[in-house]
Amino acid sequence: MTALATIRDLTVTYRRDGGEVTALKGINLGIASGERLAIIGESGSGKSTLALAIAGLLPASSAVSGRIEWPGLAHAPLGGRDIGFVFQDPSASLDPVMTAGKQIAEVARTHLGLTWAQAFAKAKHLLERVRLPDPDSALRAFPHQLSGGQKQRVAIAAAIAAGPKLLIADEATSALDTIVQAEIVALIRRLVTEDGMTLLFISHDIALAAELAERIAVFRHGQLVELGTTAQIVGAPTQPYTRALLDAHIGLDAEPLLNRAGLHA
Ligand SMILES: Nc1ncnc2c1ncn2[C@@H]1O[C@H](COP(=O)(O)OP(=O)(O)OP(=O)(O)O)[C@@H](O)[C@H]1O
Numbered sequence: 001m002t003a004l005a006t007i008r009d010l011t012v013t014y015r016r017d018g019g020e021v022t023a024l025k026g027i028n029l030g031i032a033s034g035e036r037l038a039i040i041g042e043s044g045s046g047k048s049t050l051a052l053a054i055a056g057l058l059p060a061s062s063a064v065s066g067r068i069e070w071p072g073l074a075h076a077p078l079g080g081r082d083i084g085f086v087f088q089d090p091s092a093s094l095d096p097v098m099t100a101g102k103q104i105a106e107v108a109r110t111h112l113g114l115t116w117a118q119a120f121a122k123a124k125h126l127l128e129r130v131r132l133p134d135p136d137s138a139l140r141a142f143p144h145q146l147s148g149g150q151k152q153r154v155a156i157a158a159a160i161a162a163g164p165k166l167l168i169a170d171e172a173t174s175a176l177d178t179i180v181q182a183e184i185v186a187l188i189r190r191l192v193t194e195d196g197m198t199l200l201f202i203s204h205d206i207a208l209a210a211e212l213a214e215r216i217a218v219f220r221h222g223q224l225v226e227l228g229t230t231a232q233i234v235g236a237p238t239q240p241y242t243r244a245l246l247d248a249h250i251g252l253d254a255e256p257l258l259n260r261a262g263l264h265a
């Protein structure tokens with residue numbers, strides 16, 4: 001498999017209150033073109049920092065060493081065009097005073113050089129693809145007129161509007177109730193497959209990660225502690241920490257998770 005991105009010895013430190021917090025320590029990780037890779041770990045383990053570093057979105061208060069190479073791209077990645085980003089809270093990524101259609105169209109216009117008319121046509125098509133019940137009225141809807149799940153669908157449509165190679169979903173379903181969460185996971189899986197995107201799925205929920213990902217990377221205290229196929233991580237973890245994450249989720253019985261991951265009959 002060819003690599004889309006290769007992360008080499010990545011260390012990220014934030015300055016805070018005169019001190020320093022090391023959020024990532026010497027991370028080495030390859031992301032294969034077209035794979036679905038999950039990043040899991042508890043709160044503060046550095047998952048979002050990794051996502052932001054990959055997307056080139058780290059705040060100015062951070063210091064970075066190491067590097068991220070993009071053998072799968074012909075050029076340095078441009079956020080929004082080559083990398084789509086979906087955040088936990090769609091209200092934070094959507095502009096409250098702009099219609100859903102315009103927010104999606106703007107991405108298409110900016111990165112694909114479309115006219116507004118072409119960009120709105122594309123936005124409508126994207127709203128159909130993310131299965132908004134009434135794409136025509138959704139085009140004209142403001143974020144507050146949509147449910148949480150619908151807003152997340154709009155945010156996903158905007159994230160993929162420029163046809164990115166890589167889609168990063170950082171806790172994209174964590175704020176949603178279980179049923180909507182499952183729908184959004186299914187949506188992400190379908191879109192990634194249809195467009196041949198690479199997926200980086202970030203979650204504290206090992207079960208959700210197992211449902212969607214082919215490989216899982218386990219982070220703890222800023223370090224990558226275990227990396228393997230979903231079957232390995234869920235069925236035969238080598239690290240006590242990974243086992244603890246599994247146990248916390250399912251007690252001592254791994255069977256339900258394996259079933260969810262489609263690894264058993
Ligand atoms: N902008 C920032 N300024 C200072 N420290 C930060 C900043 N962002 C994150 N941190 C710190 O860096 C560490 C890693 O945070 P990060 O958000 O990457 O973890 P996470 O695994 O995404 O956690 P969560 O599951 O809660 O989202 C934590 O100690 C956090 O407090």
Ligand code: NI
Nearest residue numbers: 047048049171
């Ligand atoms: Ni996070």
